[in-house]
Amino acid sequence: MRVSRRKKLFQKPGSMDLCITVKGVSFLLQTGLGILGNASVLMAYAHIAFIESHMQPVDRILAQLAFSNLLMLLTRGVPLTMFIFGLHNLVDDPGCKVLIYGFRVSRALSICLTSMLSVFQALTIASSGGPHLTKLKSHLSQLVVPTFIGLWLLNMIICIAAPLFSIAPRNGTVPPFTLNLGFCHVNFHENLSYVVNGVAVLSRDFAFVAIMLVSSGYILILLHKHSRQVRSIRRVQQGTSMETRAAKTVVMLVVLYAVFFGIDNLIWIYMLTVDQVPGVVTDIRVFFTSCYATFSPFLMISTNKKIKERMVCAVGEQTAKDSTENTK
Template sequence: MDLCVTIKGVSFLLQAGLGILANALVLLAYAHIRLAEARLQPVDAILCHLALVDLLLLLTRGVPQTMTVFGMRNLLDDTGCKVVIYTYRIARALSVCITCMLSVFQAVTVAPAAGPLLSGLKARLPQLLAPTFAALWFINMAVCIAAPFFSVAPRNGTVPPFTLNLGFCHVDFHDNLSYVLNGVAVSVRDFAFVGAMLASSGFILLLLHRHRRQVRAVRRSQGSTMETRAARTVLMLVILYSVFFGIDNVIWIYMLTVAQVPPVVADMRVFFSSCYASLSPFLIISSNRKLKARMVCATSEQERQAEDGKNSSGKN
């Protein structure tokens, strides 16, 4: 196997494997918290939902992409391509939407109550989570409904013009107008949500800066408050998403200018567009004390059971 292909395959394999494992651990840890505490805090519920859609994204894009790089062919038929591409498009859209939702939610949470309207909104935020999740799923399922109609299995190794070659599937737009309109629609949606998350994150930074002196004394005596830690996690997630979103869209804009996209360019876009889904769970775990506590407890319990098993064997 060619060295470049091997490096590309190992990169996709590590990205998909580690990302799937980390997102699954986040979901399992939150499931444990949900059973122990009867309900999740609003920020935890949003992070849990983010881990779910990122897991779906990696399963529907990272796994088949990795298999294709390693030379596996004819993975999916036309129906399989339609299902996988549709699920991937929804998961990718929800990833940016939920990150934006997280940033806006945290901005409202840390904002000082300036009147009855904001105070009432803060009190209602937990009740608004479920309807917001349902609305985001419904809207993105409707917006992405066109994706299955353009998705087909590869045929005879040829790639028609105005076609996104994913390796395991082709997204054939048939003409330049459909190709560009699809790209512009996706970009406008993504830029709108990224703009909202950047605006709300800037507001959070401004509030943290204004209250730095007041909070400093509290941090020294009691450690960072829960709201401050959550705000920092949100800011880091937004920065992480913005970096990879920028790289992804630079490549995407280039792809819109050519009728035949070179495979290496398409592979680069797939890799960078999946980086957020792979890295965000590690950031969530490292910055969330609840998750780390659950994982440490689970590890300690496994070690204790293993030690008990050894002791029982020794006695026998």
């Protein structure tokens, strides 16, 4: 007891306030930028879908990825930021279940859709590998929606455990085998359910990450072969160059995800080895978990010509409208 009292006596009051402020500003910037970026991508694709009769499979997957990332930031980044700035008791038990379930499903979809994106892009640029591959490539557009439905159902089933254990904080105490999210607690009650849930999530994540890494490796091999073939050719067909740009975007998204996934799951593995997880550890993991949702839309905007053109047109139309109103 004497040691703990000395720690309290020599603790600087301002240091804790500074830490909270830095953490709050970090999550505020991350969440705000992520919501802005993903909303911009969704609006650009909404405009593209309105003016085009048919969207490419990769564009439809990117739009769905932006939606899942936006949902993830809304269900975790927003309430956590509000909690950090002192808005406690935000939700009750049912509210916690909705937020946790929404975050778990959207996070899982982000992994699965990035994996789906890499597989579809690999199939799109794959050279002819027989009648079966040719037939599969011709049906890619028809496979997009069924794959979306399958991934939604799969992750809604896998993620059903977390909301069952989600509760609002009780008197500031954190029981053992509990994930402390600040605004909500996920109390698994015992070590077995805690570890089983963690292993199930890790197994699904690693399976889809392995798929996306293999697909991206195949894309890189195809791009390398393609660059060697066209090195002596001055003009390349427009369709081929568009596919190449799209493939490079997919590879960059996979690399971006792999980096944040590695950090996220190293922390998650540590969390599975302790009975009571400190709040700061959970905050760090949540920050890195949300980094992909924040940065991926800006990577899409900078590398996707369609999205960039839609956003430039929207800005130009708004500028023209403002100048017309000013002249009246």
